[in-house]
Amino acid sequence: MTFQSTILTHPGLGNSGPEHWQSLWEKQFNFTRVxxxxWETPVCADWITTMNDYVQQRGPENVILVGHSLACTAIAYWAQKYNVHIKGALLVAPSDTEADTYPPGTTGFKPVPLIKLPFKSIVVVSSNDYYVTAERAALFAKSWGSQLINIGDAGHINVTSGFGDWPQGLDLLKQLDN
Incomplete structure (x- = not known):
């Protein structure tokens, strides 16, 4: 599998470890991590400034962002502030920063922006994610103008949930690359 676009991965709170699907994809396809x-006590304004620097350095029109968890919210805040048209975004397991179950220590990530994103996007969710209800995840996808894909009981779609190499995710990313 090859990709025509510049793929920028963006992990969530705590970063993604070496066995996480984002890390494996980076090694396999030479994707770039933002x-x-x-990573432990992030400030939203800092994250979106850094993300914008990465996107601008690579030419936005050919960039696809791949966000996991808190990064999905950061991407929505980035789109709200900068309104940059990129090729697309794969938003996996968006966490609900407004939920009681969300870990403390982040600054500026709530409320979750409920805006239409100015680019094509796919939101991948699980029906039993500890960090977001299926209903809230569906609200995020609808508000963002994203295609919603619920992959069933898949937890937080991370290593703990059994997602190392994730070929189905790559297939979804390939849809945005066309």
Missing amino acids: EQQD
Whole structure:
């Protein structure tokens, strides 16, 4: 599988470890990770500034963002502030920063922006994600103008949930690359 676009991955809170599907994809396809200065107590304004720098350096029209968890919210905030038209975004397991179950320590990530994104996007959710209800995830996807794909009982779609190499996710990313 080859990709025509510039793929930028963006992990969520705590970063993605070496066995996470984002890390495996980066190694396999030479994707670039948006490296944030603070993965443990992030500030939204810092994250979106860094994300914008990465996107602008690579030419937005050919960029696809691949966000996991908190990064999905960051991408929505980035789109709200910068309104940059990129090729697309794959938004996996968006977490609900307004939920009681969301871990403390983040700044500026709530409320979750309920805006139409200015680019094509796919939101992938699970029916039993601890960090977001299926109903809230559907609201995010609808508000963002995203295609919603619920992959069933898949937890937070991370290593803990059994998602290392994730070929179905790559197939969804390929849809945005066309």
